[in-house]
Amino acid sequence: AQSVSQHNHHVILSEAASLELGCNYSYGGTVNLFWYVQYPGQHLQLLLKYFSGDPLVKGIKGFEAEFIKSKFSFNLRKPSVQWSDTAEYFCAVSTNQAGTALIFGKGTTLSVSS
Amino acid sequence: EAEVAQSPRYKITEKSQAVAFWCDPISGHATLYWYRQILGQGPELLVQFQDESVVDDSQLPKDRFSAERLKGVDSTLKIQPAELGDSAMYLCASSLTGQGLAFFGQGTRLTVV
Numbered sequence: 001a002q003s004v005s006q007h008n009h010h011v012i013l014s015e016a017a018s019l020e021l022g023c024n025y026s027y028g029g030t031v032n033l034f035w036y037v038q039y040p041g042q043h044l045q046l047l048l049k050y051f052s053g054d055p056l057v058k059g060i061k062g063f064e065a066e067f068i069k070s071k072f073s074f075n076l077r078k079p080s081v082q083w084s085d086t087a088e089y090f091c092a093v094s095t096n097q098a099g100t101a102l103i104f105g106k107g108t109t110l111s112v113s114s
Numbered sequence: 115e116a117e118v119a120q121s122p123r124y125k126i127t128e129k130s131q132a133v134a135f136w137c138d139p140i141s142g143h144a145t146l147y148w149y150r151q152i153l154g155q156g157p158e159l160l161v162q163f164q165d166e167s168v169v170d171d172s173q174l175p176k177d178r179f180s181a182e183r184l185k186g187v188d189s190t191l192k193i194q195p196a197e198l199g200d201s202a203m204y205l206c207a208s209s210l211t212g213q214g215l216a217f218f219g220q221g222t223r224l225t226v227v
Contacts, residue, residue, distance in 0.1 A: 102214050
């Protein structure tokens, strides 16, 4: 069965620090990869997605992620975090077949202090 | 911006009672998902619909949970009887393509006492 692992449960950073959240998945075939964000009191929102093409994808609010197929990884990065980035971040994967639902990691809570 | 609508936002129920959640997906989205999210965990799929048909309900506890999407638009998820362990956030999501890109509603937070 497919699974998604997020290595960090809780990350605490100061404003302007750089961020990298790890995500690994287990599936040998073609995958679609996603990062979702959940700000306090809000619903899950798509941060960025990868279907094919350039493995470095850019999302909203200055976030980017790199797909490394050989490592089964899709790490999320941001060069300089802001207090408003405080949220929970979920990595998710779906297989490249119609009708396949997202499988989520357990999430990483990011706390940014000003 | 089109959104997935869910109601109620919060529900407190006693164990052994019945409870129901409603979801209205984004117009035109044929694929609808119900997920359950326990505090501190990622969402886990309960059931997936394509139009009015169930595509995947392998993780749905069918002895107490049921889901329907009779006309292929809105959907209802029911629990009967509710158990203490059912306390969680129940999320509905919809997708145009069914290839994972899903848009989520605000969720219903269920507390079973």
